[in-house]
Amino acid sequence: MSRMVKDFVEIGDYTALDALIEKLIEIRDNLAPEAAPEVRLRGDDVFGRHLSVAYFRPQTAEEIECDARYAEAYRESRERLAASAGEPGRDHGGLRAVA
Template identity: 55%
Template structure:
């Protein structure tokens, strides 16, 4: 089971350089040691540009419960798919209609 997930912080406000540096320092200081943060510029001229900071964080208890639930569903789906593949290999003859109707 996964224990970490990639999360994002976006800085899109037009602000002064000093305020941007202060914001980035605050973000950096709030991240855990194992975050492995990286920063990219995203967007375009039409919709605007923003700084996107991605980092790794631990899953919350709620996220772990959901991950456990859906990974169990995925495993069950994989088991059903494997069983269906086995059944596809079983020979089966289907009664074919002759095209004639029975008299009533």
Template identity: 75%
Template sequence: MSRRVKDFVEIRDYTSLDMLIEKLIEVRDSLPEAAEAEVKMRGDDVFGRQLSISYFREQTAEEAECDARYADAYRASRDKELSRLQDEVGAVAEAPRGRRGGKLRIVA
């Protein structure tokens, strides 16, 4: 299964409009198809401002391998946290008629 990863490019060093346009064109040409790129201005007057470009790309084989390595540990910690929350809330209470049981579930 192929996953998409959100990645970022920051443009900090630009002193003229022409330089900024050249850098933006360079970044645009290097983005993958269907990247859904977004541009935001970040920073402030004290620490400086930069343009931040976020986009989606396919996950690399190395990233997929790392995800697979930790998937079981993540799932176990999530299940443990869910059990703790259900115990804390008492979520196994009687549900109103016509509705599903009162158990909590993680959706994200």
């Protein structure tokens, strides 16, 4: 089973309340039950504010492949770090690796 990742949809400029409500209903109806959607106001006064809906979705096949590739590289680097920590004369400046 794949992990869930957080994604979001920005809602454009809607001056009419009815148009905004219709768009939010459309978004809600197209989300999976486990999506746990949240409505947020994003941005600031300089770049502008945008209404967005954040939700969870399953990872795509491409995202799963990318995570697997980086997970293997991460595992290898942890193994090298653990091996070098046991070498005499090897000082990591008091730092220790945490997962």
